[in-house]
Amino acid sequence: MSEAAVVSRFDAPMLRAQGLKRYFDVSAPWLNRIIEGQPRQILKAVDGIDFEIPRGETFGLVGESGCGKSTVARLIVGLHAPSAGSIELEGRDIAGLSRTQMAPIRQRLQMIFQDPYASLNPRWRVRDIVAEPIRAFKLLDDPAAIERRVGALLEQVKLNPKDGEKYPHEFSGGQRQRISIARALASEPEFLVCDEPTSALDVSVQAQILNLMKDLQRQLGLTYLFISHNLAVVYHISDRVGVMYLGKLVEQAPAKTLFTTPRHPYTRLLLDTIPDLDMTGRARGPVAGEVPNPITPPPGCTFHPRCPFATDRCRAEIPRPLPLDDGAVVACHGVEEGRIPAGPSLAVPEKPERLG
Amino acid sequence: MAETPIQRISTEAPKVAGRFGDGLRRFFDGDIWYSFTRSPVTMVAGVVTLIYFVLALFGSWIAPHNPFDMASLNLLDSLLPPIWQEGGDARYPLGTDDQGRDMLSAIIYGSRVSLFIGFASVILAMVLGVGLGLISGFVGGTTDAIIMRIAEVQLSFPAILIALLINGIMRGVLKENVGMDVKQGDLAYTVLILSIGVSGWVQYARTVRGSTMVERGKEYVQAAYVIGIHPITIMWRHILPNVTGPVLVIATIHLAVAIITEATLSFLGVGVPPTEPSLGTLISIGNDYLLSGEWWITIFPGITLAVLVLAVNLLGDWLRDALNPKLR
Numbered sequence: 295m296s297e298a299a300v301v302s303r304f305d306a307p308m309l310r311a312q313g314l315k316r317y318f319d320v321s322a323p324w325l326n327r328i329i330e331g332q333p334r335q336i337l338k339a340v341d342g343i344d345f346e347i348p349r350g351e352t353f354g355l356v357g358e359s360g361c362g363k364s365t366v367a368r369l370i371v372g373l374h375a376p377s378a379g380s381i382e383l384e385g386r387d388i389a390g391l392s393r394t395q396m397a398p399i400r401q402r403l404q405m406i407f408q409d410p411y412a413s414l415n416p417r418w419r420v421r422d423i424v425a426e427p428i429r430a431f432k433l434l435d436d437p438a439a440i441e442r443r444v445g446a447l448l449e450q451v452k453l454n455p456k457d458g459e460k461y462p463h464e465f466s467g468g469q470r471q472r473i474s475i476a477r478a479l480a481s482e483p484e485f486l487v488c489d490e491p492t493s494a495l496d497v498s499v500q501a502q503i504l505n506l507m508k509d510l511q512r513q514l515g516l517t518y519l520f521i522s523h524n525l526a527v528v529y530h531i532s533d534r535v536g537v538m539y540l541g542k543l544v545e546q547a548p549a550k551t552l553f554t555t556p557r558h559p560y561t562r563l564l565l566d567t568i569p570d571l572d573m574t575g576r577a578r579g580p581v582a583g584e585v586p587n588p589i590t591p592p593p594g595c596t597f598h599p600r601c602p603f604a605t606d607r608c609r610a611e612i613p614r615p616l617p618l619d620d621g622a623v624v625a626c627h628g629v630e631e632g633r634i635p636a637g638p639s640l641a642v643p644e645k646p647e648r649l650g
Numbered sequence: 651m652a653e654t655p656i657q658r659i660s661t662e663a664p665k666v667a668g669r670f671g672d673g674l675r676r677f678f679d680g681d682i683w684y685s686f687t688r689s690p691v692t693m694v695a696g697v698v699t700l701i702y703f704v705l706a707l708f709g710s711w712i713a714p715h716n717p718f719d720m721a722s723l724n725l726l727d728s729l730l731p732p733i734w735q736e737g738g739d740a741r742y743p744l745g746t747d748d749q750g751r752d753m754l755s756a757i758i759y760g761s762r763v764s765l766f767i768g769f770a771s772v773i774l775a776m777v778l779g780v781g782l783g784l785i786s787g788f789v790g791g792t793t794d795a796i797i798m799r800i801a802e803v804q805l806s807f808p809a810i811l812i813a814l815l816i817n818g819i820m821r822g823v824l825k826e827n828v829g830m831d832v833k834q835g836d837l838a839y840t841v842l843i844l845s846i847g848v849s850g851w852v853q854y855a856r857t858v859r860g861s862t863m864v865e866r867g868k869e870y871v872q873a874a875y876v877i878g879i880h881p882i883t884i885m886w887r888h889i890l891p892n893v894t895g896p897v898l899v900i901a902t903i904h905l906a907v908a909i910i911t912e913a914t915l916s917f918l919g920v921g922v923p924p925t926e927p928s929l930g931t932l933i934s935i936g937n938d939y940l941l942s943g944e945w946w947i948t949i950f951p952g953i954t955l956a957v958l959v960l961a962v963n964l965l966g967d968w969l970r971d972a973l974n975p976k977l978r
Binding site: 393397400401408416 | 868869870872873874875876877878879880888891892974975976
């Protein structure tokens with residue numbers, strides 16, 4: 295602990311989450327519980343996850359709907375306070391800070407939202423939307439300077455500075471997401487949390503937004519936490535990928551490793567479902583079963599009801615994350631015991647610099 | 651970061667300098683005026699409303715008589731028909747009422763009373779209702795429960811009863827503790843405005859609360875949180891503009907209700923003094939004479955009130971759409 299305190303901000307990773315948990319109380323109202331004799335119900339949206347994101351890299355987070363991906367995003371930007379665990383931004387714990395304590399950190403930590411149709415105030419002109427962080431953090435106070443900065447930001451996301459005069463509804467989904475990115479960049483952040491920024495967009499537009507995000511990362515040295523349920527998108531943009539299942543990280547590995555040699559049975563199941571021509575070459579099985587109710591998760595390994603390799607140990611004991619030689623971390627008894635047969639090694643395409 | 655684009659852009663920045671921060675000018679910038687001139691119905695409604703305001707403001711110079719001056723009234727002139735009917739008098743173009751007041755002058759003076767009380771109490775109800783509704787929907791929890799239970803209790807009584815209750819309590823309190831008699835002058839107006847305003851906030855609050863709860867969950871509000879905007883600013887600058895649409899429509903209808911409530915309270919003897927009749931008072935006086943053939947006492951103020959309410963209603967309808975950027 296004392297050692298961590300003396301680590302200079304340049305040695306510490308951009309972001310480190312340790313034992314991060316967020317529980318939600320989803321119990322019925324007090325009176326109903328008393329009368330109907332129901333117990334309190336706790337939803338473990340995020341249940342103890344650890345990861346690190348080095349400066350300038352992209353950490354992809356994948357998983358099915360409801361596995362807690364978005365909650366992780368909200369925890370990091372402070373929309374929710376964690377129930378337990380720490381979030382360190384360059385070695386400084388920012389979990390559960392008050393609004394005023396959080397103020398200088400927010401400037402370095404911004405977020406891009408999923409739905410470009412809901413993330414821009416329909417009554418505001420684009421120039422005011424993009425200028426909001428500039429005004430909020432008092433980065434500039436001269437109206438002409440703010441205006442120039444907004445124009446530059448809009449150009450940076452490949453929009454016309456004159457678009458600032460318009461209202462959000464005059465733009466397409468992809469353009470709105472660009473505005474959203476411009477707003478996130480307005481406070482000159484170092485770290486961007488991207489909560490499924492492309493999942494509401496057409497495939498062709500997705501590629502444009504991803505390319506833009508990669509360009510911006512290179513130009514501005516940004517660090518991304520990139521959340522998506524689309525594995526192809528995550529593979530394209532991420533340096534390291536984490537796979538979430540029911541609030542836990544079941545596997546994390548460098549992107550290439552994860553996609554070529556998936557270890558965890560759940561990761562394999564996900565990879566099997568990618569409908570991508572480049573990723574053919576394996577017999578595709580339908581996704582077996584559904585995600586169990588997270589309020590009453592299965593005992594032991596939460597994946598065991600869907601896992602073809604489950605044993606009695608899997609049904610009783612919660613697996614611990616196990617670091618492997620090639621940088622992967624897998625939480626699976628089967629992998630630990632070496633009883634899961636190696637999957638066919640995949641020929642994954644080299645990552646293109648840009649998507650066409 | 652990215653110095654070059656900033657340098658480059660400075661030469662071709664859009665010509666909007668000075669507009670930033672100039673909220674008022676932005677509110678009344680070209681778009682709203684343009685949509686006003688595009689709609690003939692709205693323009694007519696605007697002109698009619700303007701005429702009412704001019705009459706209300708400059709009524710004492712425009713009206714041929716002063717109906718509030720008891721000394722100038724002559725009971726021998728009472729119940730004269732309009733000028734174009736048998737027995738009409740050129741001095742009283744729209745006839746006279748039972749006290750010998752010139753109807754035309756009484757309508758002009760009465761419009762002033764009705765407009766003032768109507769608008770003032772609608773604004774009071776709107777500020778109260780929108781404010782409480784916003785807080786209720788935004789904060790939620792116990793605050794929401796308390797505000798909404800009060801609203802529901804109030805809603806279970808007729809508005810006129812609530813107004814009567816508030817009116818009575820205020821009159822009593824003022825008389826007992828301050829020694830002021832509300833029957834005199836401006837105090838009667840204040841008490842009326844307060845009682846009508848407070849009796850009407852519930853509709854606004856419930857509507858705004860509902861819309862606020864929807865808006866609160868949207869991502870643009872979360873984006874503002876991530877930037878670190880203060881919750882009160884978020885409520886005021888982000889949510890309020892998105893929940894005002896239905897409020898304007900309620901307000902225009904409420905204006906008519908407020909004017910009629912004022913008339914009812916005056917009729918019951920707890921409104922404006924009988925020597926200074928409002929439109930509503932004139933209508934209720936005329937009611938007594940409607941079946942005995944003196945129709946003009948109630949019909950003329952009635953038409954005046956109906957036209958006013960219609961004009962304001964149309965204006966409110968237009969304003970709601972004009973303020974919505976999506977419909978421009």
